[in-house]
Amino acid sequence: xxxxxxxxxxxxxxxxxxxxxxxxxxxxxxxxxxxxxxxxxxxxxxxxxxxxxxxxxxxxxxxxxxxxxxxxxxxxxxxxxxxxxxxxxxxxxxxxxxxxxxxxxxxxxxxxxxxx
Numbered sequence: 001x002x003x004x005x006x007x008x009x010x011x012x013x014x015x016x017x018x019x020x021x022x023x024x025x026x027x028x029x030x031x032x033x034x035x036x037x038x039x040x041x042x043x044x045x046x047x048x049x050x051x052x053x054x055x056x057x058x059x060x061x062x063x064x065x066x067x068x069x070x071x072x073x074x075x076x077x078x079x080x081x082x083x084x085x086x087x088x089x090x091x092x093x094x095x096x097x098x099x100x101x102x103x104x105x106x107x108x109x110x111x112x113x114x115x116x
Contacts, residue, residue: 009110022095030099038091
């Protein structure tokens with residue numbers, strides 16, 4: 001089992017920045033990748049960005065150039081730096097991790113609201 005604890009959401013004006021954190025605990029040895037997804041009301045959950053244990057990152061087109069995903073392996077934590085935020089970035093952001101033994105774990109979600 002892996003537990004994920006997210007922090008850093010909140011309310012920000014358009015053009016502003018927020019930084020989300022996600023700390024993993026439990027059976028972290030099996031983690032292959034960690035990432036962030038988001039879900040706005042009435043929309044499907046969508047991938048925002050993910051990073052592998054070797055540091056390879058993938059971003060959704062709608063955040064490229066604005067969001068940066070990084071990880072601190074020593075602290076088993078990933079960080080999503082979100083700049084130039086837009087009202088359409090408003091959503092609940094979920095941390096997710098997958099493991100080599102087929103595990104798929106999610107955090108409780110953190111609300112990000114961007115006002116126009």
